[in-house]
Amino acid sequence: MLYTALIAPFADFEFMRRALIGSLALALGAPPVGVFLMLRRMSLIGDAMAHAILPGAAIGFLLAGLSLFAMAGGGLIAGFLIAFGAGLIARATLLKEDASLAAFFLISLALGVTIVSAKGNNVDLLHFLFGSVLAIDDPALMLIAGITSVSLVVLALIWRPLVLECVDPGYLRSVSRAGGPVHIAFLALVVLNLVGGFQALGTLLAVGIMMLPAVVSRFWARDITTMIGIAIGCAAISGYAGLLVSYHANLPSGPAIILVAGAFYALSVVFGPVGGLLWLALPQRHLEA
């Protein structure tokens, strides 16, 4: 009984196994990036980036057809260009980074839609551009796994300055000039993970698997390392449970995965020990000297 419900779908069908491996790989790489985005108050940047990547993927599709690497490459280039362009303008002019990113991603999104519709039926093309978690083939799996590996290694390398930039950017600036390069490397990781997520989940949902587990983890831990651990666990469980929900309840898979993560979020808002509603309502111990 339990076997039929929890394991049989994966034992019987190869596409379910691939979907599971794909979402687990994604769950390792994206949530840590999401935690840093959240701590730096850049939670919405992921969304903006997701839209910014569309024209690159569209151009890749127009040049090379339905080739995974052309589309992923195009998306990466577009994402990098926009991340750096927005950063550059933020540093060179009065405009703040979020404002210049907003401008860039809107232009980019409009450009993407124009390119996609110029080639004909836009609904079909959007289907082509972004994969479904049920249709992960070998190259897509390699791409997601590769991106996750790169992302974990880079995070390990820039860990110290990145944490410092989150908690005390002024101090980091006073002792080191690593702030700029680290910021750029970090934005590159955001773009990389989003492109990986597109292969599996599609535009908006790729952001979901990055941000929702990160936000959930905030309610359960106070230090970054624990937060990242919780975020990864939450994303992995969401992937597994979401696929099962999609299988048993006949729901589209990508949204099902994100909705499970959303359920975790709702639970955390109420029951989370760090700033959850229930804990705030309880009388707190006073600080004593």
Place this chain on the structure above:
Amino acid sequence: MIARRLLLTAGFAAGAVALIATPAAAQDTHTNKIKAVATFSILGDLVRNVGGDRVEITTLVGPNGDAHVYSPTPGDARKLAAADVVFVNGLGLEGWMTRLVTASGTKAPMVLVTKGITPRHMQDEDKRGRPAIDPHAWQSIADAKIYVANIRDGLVAIDPAGKATYDANAAAYLARLDELEQEVKAAIDSIPADRRKIITTHDAFGYFGAAYGMAFIAPEGVSTEAEPSAKDVAKIITQIRKQRIPAVFLENISDPRLMDQIARETGAIIGGTLYSDALSEPGGPAATYIDMMRHNVREFAKALVG
């Protein structure tokens, strides 16, 4: 959906304005050919074969267009207004036609080419849960012959002077259709009887299957427009395995990677492109009705023979 409706409304409005503004512009006085309008490309091809040189034929939904969900343009209303005769398939194919005819104010007689055909029901159901009528009658060559007879009678009714031409053209084309039908039957005969079944989400081959003895099995519970769920895909795979279906033509699941995945897991062959509702561009594999039927049968045979 909303966008389509807006477009439609805007289109009609623009069309109406254009018609009021230029009432005489649409009248072409250079040729004295009969101006016929056919609603979609396959019908247009049949009319062209019967009408020959005496008829100038315009189709509203062109090659590769989907007549089911077509959004008429102001130009279409103008074509209708200028037409001497309009050929429609009926059986629910051109749901947009009634409104377009009203909007265009055309006085041309409408010829229903499926008159005399016994309609089949689709496997899908309509909104009220009744089985919907299947409009794809042209997929049976026997029914296409009824189309041709109706087209001939319709043309003779508005152009009695050309009766001899229309009769001769129709007779010649009917002879070609007889040949085509023999060809199709021979091709199906070459497929072993237990392999004459495919899965297709495109519910357009009901008439073909009934006429020539092939089973077209719809994948269970797959909605053709929404993103498929894991359960949908699992169902298709189980069904292919259980019923030993040798080939899959899944046109509406538009993600080719998903089709590859299904093929890998079941060992079924993924079939090529079928033309059911529209012809291809001129020079394509299905530029005429006869080419289209040949092409589809060839695709079936390729996937199913041995």
